[in-house]
Amino acid sequence: MHALWVWAHPHASSLNGRLQEVGRNALEAAGWTVDEIDLYREGFNPLLVERGEADVRRHQERLRAADLLVVQFPLWWYSVPAILKGWIDRVFESGFAFDVPDPETGKPLKYGKGGLVGKRALTVVTAGDRAATLGPRGISGHIEDVLWPLLHGTFWYTGMDPLRPHLITDADTVDPQVMARIEGDLSVRLEGVMTEPRIAYRPMIEEHYDHTIKLHDSVAPGKDGLSAHLEG
Amino acid sequence: MHALWVWAHPHASSLNGRLQEVGRNALEAAGWTVDEIDLYREGFNPLLVERGEADVRRHQERLRAADLLVVQFPLWWYSVPAILKGWIDRVFESGFAFDVPDPETGKPLKYGKGGLVGKRALTVVTAGDRAATLGPRGISGHIEDVLWPLLHGTFWYTGMDPLRPHLITDADTVDPQVMARIEGDLSVRLEGVMTEPRIAYRPMIEEHYDHTIKLHDSVAPGKDGLSAHLEG
Numbered sequence: 300m301h302a303l304w305v306w307a308h309p310h311a312s313s314l315n316g317r318l319q320e321v322g323r324n325a326l327e328a329a330g331w332t333v334d335e336i337d338l339y340r341e342g343f344n345p346l347l348v349e350r351g352e353a354d355v356r357r358h359q360e361r362l363r364a365a366d367l368l369v370v371q372f373p374l375w376w377y378s379v380p381a382i383l384k385g386w387i388d389r390v391f392e393s394g395f396a397f398d399v400p401d402p403e404t405g406k407p408l409k410y411g412k413g414g415l416v417g418k419r420a421l422t423v424v425t426a427g428d429r430a431a432t433l434g435p436r437g438i439s440g441h442i443e444d445v446l447w448p449l450l451h452g453t454f455w456y457t458g459m460d461p462l463r464p465h466l467i468t469d470a471d472t473v474d475p476q477v478m479a480r481i482e483g484d485l486s487v488r489l490e491g492v493m494t495e496p497r498i499a500y501r502p503m504i505e506e507h508y509d510h511t512i513k514l515h516d517s518v519a520p521g522k523d524g525l526s527a528h529l530e531g
Numbered sequence: 532m533h534a535l536w537v538w539a540h541p542h543a544s545s546l547n548g549r550l551q552e553v554g555r556n557a558l559e560a561a562g563w564t565v566d567e568i569d570l571y572r573e574g575f576n577p578l579l580v581e582r583g584e585a586d587v588r589r590h591q592e593r594l595r596a597a598d599l600l601v602v603q604f605p606l607w608w609y610s611v612p613a614i615l616k617g618w619i620d621r622v623f624e625s626g627f628a629f630d631v632p633d634p635e636t637g638k639p640l641k642y643g644k645g646g647l648v649g650k651r652a653l654t655v656v657t658a659g660d661r662a663a664t665l666g667p668r669g670i671s672g673h674i675e676d677v678l679w680p681l682l683h684g685t686f687w688y689t690g691m692d693p694l695r696p697h698l699i700t701d702a703d704t705v706d707p708q709v710m711a712r713i714e715g716d717l718s719v720r721l722e723g724v725m726t727e728p729r730i731a732y733r734p735m736i737e738e739h740y741d742h743t744i745k746l747h748d749s750v751a752p753g754k755d756g757l758s759a760h761l762e763g
Binding site: 346380385387391410431432447448503513514523525528 | 571578617670673680759
């Protein structure tokens with residue numbers, strides 16, 4: 300299997316720098332090949348201006364080759380750092396990641412289908428928040444709701460299987476003992492990364508959604524939160 | 532009154548370019564002074580590396596002077612364009628926008644309090660989606676949930692009063708008649724911008740949140756969506 304590990308942190312000596320080393324080592328020890336994009340060290344230009352620039356083509360080829368995309372970042376303002384948003388803005392182009400027509404109907408495929416179908420997507424996220432604040436009913440919002448634009452609006456939209464975020468909280472106060480646990484947890488998580496269930500977002504089919512592409516009244520009746528879009 | 536209008540679109544001749552003209556004109560006709568930051572034309576550097584750089588200081592002074600912050604952008608991957616995320620990553624610094632200590636307790640103030648208290652914040656957002664898909668139970672998520680990281684995690688976190696997003700859907704197919712309606716709607720919205728109610732997010736006080744800063748079981752009992760954080 301082959302993974303693309305994309306990460307964004309200004310300082311390679313940070314917790315994030317260490318985590319990507321640990322993660323890559325764990326995958327390689329399990330027989331994976333791993334390609335790495337360190338957006339800051341690469342000096343990636345995050346500004347979308349025109350389509351189809353040469354650096355974007357190369358990144359698309361690297362993503363195309365991957366069975367697993369790992370996206371690793373510190374949670375800044377409850378979202379991804381700008382350089383990582385720019386990687387998505389530029390690399391996830393129309394015709395590559397989305398607006399890929401169904402061979403039978405000619406209609407574009409999205410939400411469960413799309414240009415990146417067959418890949419799994421894992422986020423590895425560090426946050427200064429305490430765990431409860433990013434859990435259900437925590438003041439910062441449940442991490443799966445907070446990352447909805449990435450998990451559902453980007454990964455699921457383009458056909459990838461989004462996995463539950465691998466969240467590391469209290470990230471500003473990590474002592475060596477805690478670090479050992481964090482490293483162990485990440486390695487264990489990666490061992491099962493191809494077999495764990497994906498987040499069970501509903502596919503964009505008539506069983507779930509009406510012709511305006513909102514949920515039928517009979518589906519998750521009365522629910523208005525983002526979790527209404529989960530099956531089962 | 533004084534407004535800071537920050538916007539992000541690579542092409543000044545776009546719908547977004549026209550909307551900021553219309554919006555600024557409407558505010559000025561109502562007696563406002565308006566400062567504008569056109570992030571693309573300014574060549575704003577979105578990469579956070581170090582703190583306290585000179586261009587950031589200048590942007591902080593411009594934000595400090597504003598009674599109203601307008602943030603205008605096309606919805607890219609259900610979030611802000613990278614250049615705008617970078618403006619937030621860099622300008623909303625610790626000690627300026629957050630981690631401002633309470634003069635009485637010395638504890639940092641956030642969620643309803645913070646460095647930017649007293650300002651209102653309006654998002655003006657264009658999206659290719661049809662209206663229903665960004666409404667309640669729409670497949671893309673309700674726009675107020677989709678923009679949670681900005682509305683709650685950034686504006687409310689730093690003490691600003693977040694307003695309901697001004698959302699323009701079907702933005703890829705705007706004919707002149709529709710454009711006239713869009714322009715009129717924006718002007719009307721801006722006329723009432725200082726008097727309309729803010730989004731009723733709960734402040735971070737013991738009445739709502741426990742010591743782990745999640746909602747008390749007795750508050751919005753049984754609700755797990757982001758709307759549990761709304762009062763009333």
